[in-house]
Amino acid sequence: MTIENLPSDIEFINVNGVQFTHKDIYNVVNDFYTRIQQDPILQVPFQSVGDWPEHVQRLTHFWWIRFGGQAYLFSHYNPVAKHFFAGFNRELLARWLSIFHDTLKTHLKTDQAELWRLISERMGEGLSMKNEFFRRDYESGKNA
Numbered sequence: 399m400t401i402e403n404l405p406s407d408i409e410f411i412n413v414n415g416v417q418f419t420h421k422d423i424y425n426v427v428n429d430f431y432t433r434i435q436q437d438p439i440l441q442v443p444f445q446s447v448g449d450w451p452e453h454v455q456r457l458t459h460f461w462w463i464r465f466g467g468q469a470y471l472f473s474h475y476n477p478v479a480k481h482f483f484a485g486f487n488r489e490l491l492a493r494w495l496s497i498f499h500d501t502l503k504t505h506l507k508t509d510q511a512e513l514w515r516l517i518s519e520r521m522g523e524g525l526s527m528k529n530e531f532f533r534r535d536y537e538s539g540k541n542a
Contacts, residue, residue, distance in 0.1 A: 411466045478528045
């Protein structure tokens, strides 16, 4: 993201009575992926990211719309296949969540961090289940 199109702290959304600014989301996502690039284990599956600023922009958008904000980017994205081919598994998810939760605590108020933590854990579980179904289909030739 360039300076001109950074999310603002004027735009906000309420999620179950907890307010997030667009800038809150950007700050978490940006710092989190900086941490991922420095993590000796998670940097390996994330080597496929070719443009980190663009990745941060897409993931800021992802969380913004998941929290109820208006979409502002066109993005067709298949997270199950992407994560499967990157080697996603429960161990990597646990590490991802640990770093993500630390990042949440660094940037957010307690109620914001707790709500986003719960949402991220549920999404991680859902992705794990979908990944397992994808693996089974892939190994049987259905997703080849």
